[in-house]
Amino acid sequence: MFTRVCPLPASVRYVRSFSISTTRSAKAIIYTRNGEPTDVLTVRTLPALAVPRGDQVKLRFKLSPVNPADLNVIQGAYPAKPHPRDDLGTAEPAFVAGNEGLAIVEDVGEDVSVVQKGDWVIFSTPQFGTWVSEAIARQSDIIRVPRASNSSLSEVQAATLTVNPPTALALLTQFASLEPGEFVIQNGANSSVGQAVIQIAHRHGLKTINLVRDREGIEDLKGQLKSLGADYVMTYNELGEKTARETVRDWTDSKPIRLGLNCVGGKDTTLMARFLGQDAHLVSYGAMSKAPLSLPTSLFIFKNLTCHGYWQSRWYQQHSAEERQSLIAEIVGMMESGLLQEPSHEIVVLQGSDEEMQSTVKDAIGTSASGRHKKILFHFADI
Ligand SMILES: NC(=O)c1ccc[n+]([C@@H]2O[C@H](COP(=O)([O-])OP(=O)(O)OC[C@H]3O[C@@H](n4cnc5c(N)ncnc54)[C@H](OP(=O)(O)O)[C@@H]3O)[C@@H](O)[C@H]2O)c1
Incomplete structure (x- = not known):
């Protein structure tokens, strides 16, 4: 055609x-x-x-x-x-x-x-x-x-360069203060934002667990994300399997996951949130499934979960022309240096x-x- x-x-x-x-x-x-x-x-x-x-x-x-x-x-x-x-x-x-x-x-x-x-x-x-x-x-x-x-x-x-890479940078830096070796879990990991998250996190020594929808050629997609620096990639279906908790515990060596990034919403995000550890932050920046996000109350009471929203447009509105230009220069630098493909x-x-x-x-x-x-x-x- x-x-x-x-x-x-x-x-x-x-x-x-x-x-x-x-x-x-x-x-x-x-x-x-x-x-x-x-x-x-x-x-x-x-x-x-x-x-x-x-x-x-x-x-x-x-x-x-x-x-x-x-x-x-x-x-x-x-x-x-x-x-x-x-x-x-x-x-x-x-x-x-x-x-x-x-x-x-x-x-x-x-x-x-x-x-x-x-x-x-x-x-x-x-x-x-x-x-x-x-x-x-x-x-x-x-x-x-x-x-x-x-x-x-x-x-x-x-x-x-104006929308997705700055969003990824903000998601990784503005909500939780993570040390190299700590874990981030994100959904929509093959989105443009998700690809930028993987690369920036990798460069900062953070480990990523990346969730994607199942599809024909899923192993190719997993390979592509790993070539960008993704540590682990799994489908939402795999995350829902009984063995997933043990798998994730093996990957993280039982360290708590303190940052979750959500651009999907719906039940897959509810499931993802259950994998967050004590004092974690869940940042929502998109709603691709168009389904509302529902979270177990116990995550707030017993795990002290904090939820945030992020909108890059708001950042641009609230910052000066000089700050916007400086952010753009930072992203261009990441691209020119090969950090961001x-x-x-x-x-x-x-x-x-x-x-x-x-x-x-x-x-x-x-x-x-x-x-x-x-x-x-x-x-x-x-x-
Ligand atoms: N808040 C902000 O400032 C900000 C900034 C940038 C982007 N965003 C948001 O971030 C998200 C990603 O943007 P992008 O430009 O990076 O996207 P993109 O490159 O166009 O990719 C779209 C992503 O959404 C996933 N998706 C589509 N329909 C879905 C569904 N029904 N359920 C689950 N996943 C679905 C796709 O997965 P498949 O490959 O499986 O279809 C893919 O990972 C969007 O929601 C966008 O609005 C927000």
Whole structure:
């Protein structure tokens, strides 16, 4: 069904092949009402962008990740909302989807001081609307990616650096003060956040127990996570087996697990919490199963469990521009030093007519939402 039309890295796919026209026009993935992304998203050719003036910057997008929260925003089930736009050529106000992305500066207004042509930028304004091929931003919307001219930072790393790696770093450092050799248990361990947790924990000498859903090829997935530095990987089903407690006790040498990380919720997280030791912290940062989290009262009374929530957006809201830039520089440093690899991903190239792109977008989002899939990033082909 899929046609690859030119030699590309294995992680890149062309969902369909198309004829290519010579003029370049800006495209955006938009919606005018909340609903299921596969129902409400359309692809639209935008009116020609103006020349940037004053503090404006003209951007050409390179990669736009599809994060679970983006789908929740489109559904109207997320606290952060994009601004309605009346400059997209639609009869009613519309929203451009997408929160995270990597763009290159193509042109700058006369008052712009923080970037120049050719710089890579990411977004400090939440819900900027990054699923777009080109845009005009203000310089306050963007952060220059701080990379040296000989930097090894890849486009995928840069495009995915604002949300998941900082979350992983915060989860490991802000809630429990762990010594090297101590254990962390996490669910959704193959998510992009989970992959970053594994790598950062490994570098700090922490041991990880990583929980994933069962699937065809589970041993391959276990191998991939171990190659990132995971100490142990098991499925939720395996955790539910009678022998699991003994297995985990062997792995930890009976040391208490003092940090649990949860992006799933539901009964599998209840089970995971039972493996936490005395005075442990359980940090919830996602709810992929959409099921509520229920915890035995005894964990609070007898084990002194403390539960927390974490939202990276709140961190960005509560910290200054300098602190945000410093965090981004720290994550870029981790990527350039090889500590943090690209998340497992697939680049979906969008080209052809608006209808053809729309169909590609919906195929890709349908696949992403159904789970057991790599992180998807959109790339609008030069058109
Ligand atoms: N609070 C914050 O600041 C913050 C920041 C970043 C991310 N997050 C949240 O963290 C989570 C992971 O984000 P991501 O971008 O790293 O994800 P991702 O790379 O897109 O991966 C999605 C993960 O969710 C799992 N999953 C999907 N549906 C599931 C279900 N019904 N039950 C159990 N697991 C399911 C997938 O497992 P399979 O492979 O088995 O499908 C995969 O591990 C999301 O909930 C996201 O919203 C929160």
